[in-house]
Amino acid sequence: MALTGIRVVEIAGLAPAPMAGMILSDFGANVIRIDRTKQTETVDRLARGKRSIAVDLKSKEGANVVKRLSSNSDVLIEPYRPGVMERLGLGPDILMKDNPALVYARLSGFGQSGPYKGVAGHDINYLATSGVLSTLGKYKENPIAPINLVADFAGGGTLCSLGVLMALFNRTKTGKGQIVDVSMTEGAAYVASWLWRSQNLQLCWPTKIRGRNLLDTGAPFYNTYETQDGKYMAVGAIEPQFYALLLKGLGLTEENMPGPQIDIRKWPEMQKLFSDVFAKKTQAEWIELFGDSDACVSPILTLEGAATDVHNEARGSFMRNENGSYEPRPAPLLSETPGITEVKSDPNIGEHTEEVLQEFGYSKDEIDHLIKNDIVEKL
Amino acid sequence: MILSGVKVIEFAGLAPGPFAGMVLADYGADVIVIERTQSAMPRPPSLARGKRSIMLNLKDKEGIKVANRLCENADVLIEPFRPGVMEKFGLGPDELLKNNPKLIYARMTGFGQSGSYSKMAGHDINYLGMTGLLSKLGREGGKPTAPLNLMADFAGGGLMCAMGVILALLERTKSGRGQVIDASMVDGASYIGSWIYQTKDAPYLWPIGDELGKNLLDTGSPFYDTYQTKDNKFMAVGAIEPQFYQQLINGLGLTDEDVPGQVDLDKWPETKKIFADVFRSKTQSEWCKVFDGVDACVTPVLTLEGAAQHSHNQTRKTFLTNEDGDAEPRPAPLLLRTPGVNYVKPNPVTGQHTEVVLKEVGYSQSEIDELIKNEVVKSETVKSML
Numbered sequence: 001m002a003l004t005g006i007r008v009v010e011i012a013g014l015a016p017a018p019m020a021g022m023i024l025s026d027f028g029a030n031v032i033r034i035d036r037t038k039q040t041e042t043v044d045r046l047a048r049g050k051r052s053i054a055v056d057l058k059s060k061e062g063a064n065v066v067k068r069l070s071s072n073s074d075v076l077i078e079p080y081r082p083g084v085m086e087r088l089g090l091g092p093d094i095l096m097k098d099n100p101a102l103v104y105a106r107l108s109g110f111g112q113s114g115p116y117k118g119v120a121g122h123d124i125n126y127l128a129t130s131g132v133l134s135t136l137g138k139y140k141e142n143p144i145a146p147i148n149l150v151a152d153f154a155g156g157g158t159l160c161s162l163g164v165l166m167a168l169f170n171r172t173k174t175g176k177g178q179i180v181d182v183s184m185t186e187g188a189a190y191v192a193s194w195l196w197r198s199q200n201l202q203l204c205w206p207t208k209i210r211g212r213n214l215l216d217t218g219a220p221f222y223n224t225y226e227t228q229d230g231k232y233m234a235v236g237a238i239e240p241q242f243y244a245l246l247l248k249g250l251g252l253t254e255e256n257m258p259g260p261q262i263d264i265r266k267w268p269e270m271q272k273l274f275s276d277v278f279a280k281k282t283q284a285e286w287i288e289l290f291g292d293s294d295a296c297v298s299p300i301l302t303l304e305g306a307a308t309d310v311h312n313e314a315r316g317s318f319m320r321n322e323n324g325s326y327e328p329r330p331a332p333l334l335s336e337t338p339g340i341t342e343v344k345s346d347p348n349i350g351e352h353t354e355e356v357l358q359e360f361g362y363s364k365d366e367i368d369h370l371i372k373n374d375i376v377e378k379l
Numbered sequence: 380m381i382l383s384g385v386k387v388i389e390f391a392g393l394a395p396g397p398f399a400g401m402v403l404a405d406y407g408a409d410v411i412v413i414e415r416t417q418s419a420m421p422r423p424p425s426l427a428r429g430k431r432s433i434m435l436n437l438k439d440k441e442g443i444k445v446a447n448r449l450c451e452n453a454d455v456l457i458e459p460f461r462p463g464v465m466e467k468f469g470l471g472p473d474e475l476l477k478n479n480p481k482l483i484y485a486r487m488t489g490f491g492q493s494g495s496y497s498k499m500a501g502h503d504i505n506y507l508g509m510t511g512l513l514s515k516l517g518r519e520g521g522k523p524t525a526p527l528n529l530m531a532d533f534a535g536g537g538l539m540c541a542m543g544v545i546l547a548l549l550e551r552t553k554s555g556r557g558q559v560i561d562a563s564m565v566d567g568a569s570y571i572g573s574w575i576y577q578t579k580d581a582p583y584l585w586p587i588g589d590e591l592g593k594n595l596l597d598t599g600s601p602f603y604d605t606y607q608t609k610d611n612k613f614m615a616v617g618a619i620e621p622q623f624y625q626q627l628i629n630g631l632g633l634t635d636e637d638v639p640g641q642v643d644l645d646k647w648p649e650t651k652k653i654f655a656d657v658f659r660s661k662t663q664s665e666w667c668k669v670f671d672g673v674d675a676c677v678t679p680v681l682t683l684e685g686a687a688q689h690s691h692n693q694t695r696k697t698f699l700t701n702e703d704g705d706a707e708p709r710p711a712p713l714l715l716r717t718p719g720v721n722y723v724k725p726n727p728v729t730g731q732h733t734e735v736v737l738k739e740v741g742y743s744q745s746e747i748d749e750l751i752k753n754e755v756v757k758s759e760t761v762k763s764m765l
Contacts, residue, residue, distance in 0.1 A: 193401070242500055
């Protein structure tokens with residue numbers, strides 16, 4: 001696989017760092033998650049294929065275990081507030097002196113510097129600080145963060161993986177690792193770069209008001225509509241030729257419409273008209289009616305519905321896990337060296353403690369000593 | 380820079396392909412955009428910083444020959460067309476990889492290269508609708524609300540495509556070979572949202588999972604949402620953990636007696652109303668004074684311009700200033716030894732680099748003149764715009 005042979009030490013965290021670890025694992029890396037001792041449950045829901053070793057990081061001997069692991073690894077991912085790793089004696093200065101080829105990824109909300117560094121926060125705060133949150137939401141409603149997708153996962157975990165991969169690529173030329181400072185605030189902003197770069201495009205941003213523009217629920221032809229059976233359809237008919245097909249499918253003509261497609265003053269009225277029409281048929285009827293036409297009208301599927309949709313099934317977009325539920329297959333698809341195609345199981349905390357230590361050259365005596373003194377824990 | 384020496388041929392598209400190209404350009408790749416000479420829709424130059432632009436007539440056999448030659452020595456190709464279009468041009472992966480086995484051929488689409496929807500038109504909102512994620516986004520009593528085109532076009536699209544390219548480049552250092560990347564925005568957005576699928580049955584996250592806007596992180600809870608301030612701005616509250624929630628209450632000047640318990644789900648609407656009333660009593664900057672530096676997870680909702688001016692972001696140089704004096708985000712993440720660009724390179728004029736690029740791949744001036752004369756290529760130098 002693309003990352004076969006790459007060893008990753010992931011210091012256990014909430015969601016962003018586990019996402020980064022999961023992506024690397026999905027593409028073949030050997031990911032070892034360092035869990036705290038004295039806990040039985042992990043919060044990591046992105047743990048497939050990882051191995052778990054439980055270490056008491058607060059003890060000097062525990063820190064030494066992590067040092068030894070990282071001195072023989074390619075990547076380390078840490079999710080703590082700036083300074084915590086340093087306090088544990090595991091800062092980049094120390095670990096990279098030992099292993100100059102180490103890619104040391106630091107994944108935080110506000111980054112390793114700046115006045116907010118180290119302040120507690122969550123996705124919604126990083127998204128707010130990035131400026132992006134101010135653009136999301138409907139007219140006259142408060143800004144709405146899309147759960148924790150944009151800062152935690154897009155600008156956080158995924159961008160962290162991108163940074164790690166770039167650093168690994170650079171290392172093939174230079175032999176040297178480096179620090180990757182991933183700030184979820186910056187990541188969210190960068191992923192949304194287009195928002196800044198497109199501000200003077202009249203078509204996209206006719207007003208400066210949230211929820212009154214082309215793509216932010218302002219336009220009736222770029223919106224969602226409820227169907228007769230309480231489900232929803234997504235409409236994305238921006239281009240005139242697609243808009244014409246939308247009208248056709250809805251049984252409307254240009255004459256029916258209160259105004260031409262881009263008359264923004266008539267948008268609220270047009271939205272009401274579309275709403276009324278969509279409410280007259282069920283989701284299944286609309287799917288049938290629009291078929292595979294180029295109207296850009298498609299169903300809004302539930303999480304379960306997406307997994308079993310005929311298109312997604314054909315692509316194997318979702319994998320089934322041991323519990324019978326579905327999870328997305330790694331993206332993108334690489335033709336020669338794809339990611340995993342089936343779900344490896346989550347590790348239990350400490351399930352691989354002994355195995356991992358052995359792999360890193362610890363003798364049985366050393367391992368027994370560590371276990372006996374609660375430096376590490378095994379399942 | 381990380382991608383110095385990496386040559387990317389990007390076939391011009393709307394947003395996802397260009398964003399992937401921009402990420403690569405930002406980290407040092409030489410990205411050449413092939414614009415079509417008879418394009419119906421002129422490309423808005425929104426994601427073209429640092430790229431070079433050449434105009435080709437892809438409907439002309441000679442134009443295809445030029446494209447072939449450009450791809451012969453390229454490392455990466457990004458194309459945004461519906462499945463089959465590149466094949467129709469004679470530029471499909473089978474042919475190009477035969478000539479150049481180390482080529483990384485990235486195909487950026489909404490629905491992917493296969494499956495029943497693969498030939499259908501669509502946009503971000505359609506792709507996001509197919510992932511299941513859109514069904515979870517929106518306020519109570521409302522309809523699913525797509526977060527602009529961030530999740531499918533950019534996060535699950537361009538970003539994922541760029542990541543696939545880097546993965547393939549890395550893999551190529553071992554194998555010496557390229558490959559095809561099938562970057563589907565439906566797949567990409569789903570993958571980024573993996574955690575949502577994994578946690579959808581967790582009762583603390585999704586107590587009323589089949590209803591919009593009634594859960595922990597989807598605006599259902601009073602301590603994970605935005606609130607309007609006295610001056611019609613907003614504050615973002617993300618105080619999930621009890622210790623942060625306590626700081627939130629303190630900062631709002633409330634006591635435990637004033638509000639229902641944090642996890643009293645039935646009283647969440649009531650608590651929300653209480654918070655909303657308090658937040659409306661002060662301006663955004665007054666709230667910032669109360670909460671800055673406090674571990675309450677309460678932060679201002681900054682506008683696009685405000686974010687660029689905020690002291691934290693300024694210290695981090697999160698934003699670069701372009702030639703027009705406007706701010707745009709600096710490439711993330713920060714690789715300390717080999718970072719991305721730290722200034723905004725200009726957008727190319729369409730066709731600005733046609734001649735220089737053709738010369739780079741070995742065309743003589745007379746060959747180039749011939750191609751221009753026959754409208755196989757078009758050249759727009761900055762001079763000719765004056």
